[in-house]
Amino acid sequence: MFDTASDNRPLTPEALTPYTCVMDQDIADEELMLLYQQGDAAAFEILYLRHKGPVYRYILRQCREEETANELFQDVWMKLIQNHGGYEVKAKFTTWLYTIARHRIIDYYRQTGNRGYEMEDINPDTLTAIEYDQPDVQVDLQQQVASLSAAVESLPVMQRDVFLLKEEAGMDLEEIATLTGVNKETVKSRLRYAVKKLKQVMNP
């Protein structure tokens, strides 16, 4: 279907095209995106290599299934590729990238009937209580607390979202607030609850 070899090689720096080695590895994301906009496919490879892991894990921790995560992950990058012509440097590239990823996850939640992202105004305490009261979540928690990753996946949706944007995207509270459309105090509160629960898992 595609015009490149599909030899299942892992995408490492060595696996990039020979021409990529001349690229300055320190070029900012935004400039790489502009280069790609000008037709530079190698610039995209560098961008992809930089962000594929964090974006993939951001999605995987939200949907919890590898197959679905790969599907959503591919959708996100395909959307970015489709819209590369309209890219403008108005904000950080990562803000744009994770906005696309977040919207795709919200669509996924809606398709699967999870309304977590629409519970914006519910007090985090209440939200926690609601989710922990659900029997399947309780079972999940008991089964998954073995690892921190599983504990992250067990967090309430909004707390998990904030924690992952902090850990995987490396965003600060202000950036997360802008991306998620809530104020900074709300972000701080959600992160505080997430950290508290994860610490309980680390130090029971």
Place this chain on the structure above:
Amino acid sequence: MTGNDKDGNDLNEYQAGKDGLSQAYQQNASEMPSATTDEAILAASRKAVGSGPVRVTAPFSSTWHVPVSIAAVVVLSVLVVFNLPNESERAMFTPAIENLSEVATQEKTFDMNRNAAVSQNAAISESNVILENIISNDVSSEQVSAESSTADLPAFRVMRSITSDEETSFDEIREETAMGTQQQLPESISAINSEVDFADQVAPQMPVDTRTQLLEDSDTVTTNSLTATMGSSDIVVTAQRKSNTECTIPRPEVCAEIYMPVCAVRDTGIRCVTTPCDNTEDMNYPNACSACSDENVFSYTDGLCESTNSQMED
């Protein structure tokens, strides 16, 4: 210590990286997308730009439209003069090619190119003076407007229209123009001078096919300059977007979740009694609708607040 204090300390320790949570998470975070997914995405990325792997060159600028618009000003000023002889050149070339000897035609071509080169140089000098004045800020916006009227160049006309209703926007454009000119003008002038020298030297020996090609190239340059002018318009649009927009009443109650960040001016609610103080603050909102839905917001500008990048995480 209360529960809230402890939670607050937990958060501070986490943000400072002192509690090991972040490190523990990162140690476990090693999942990657499948190789098939990698290949599919990279193949699509190459397909989208219609190429295989391409050699990457250093970017000439992080914002292409500024230097392009500057080049447009220079190129357009040349073409205003250069296009006039082009029309007569076409009319004169046709009978010359058909009826006159090759030598006579070459002489005419040489003369016309030389005249065009002289005009080109004059246009460049004129553009230089205007642009250098802008760079050094020796002229006011009103003076530039007046000169724009004389020059009658599309890019200047746009700048003049901005000046008439948005002095701030004009200043922004002037600053961007100055920065772009400093970077690009020497190269543009050098390139044009090289072409002029080339025309002087080569025209007498130029065969008919080459002259025809020259005319076609001229048309291409015209097309490119028009494209570049559109780049200038983009700057103007950007500048206009930066202007303040007042929120209207009634305020929106439901907003779509679209990320087009704005920087809003918001009433802090603080009222100083003894000494005057600023009772507003800049705050980022994901889009204009959500900004205006906040009853404390007076107005907004497109894009993130300037202070956003410098603000430290607390």
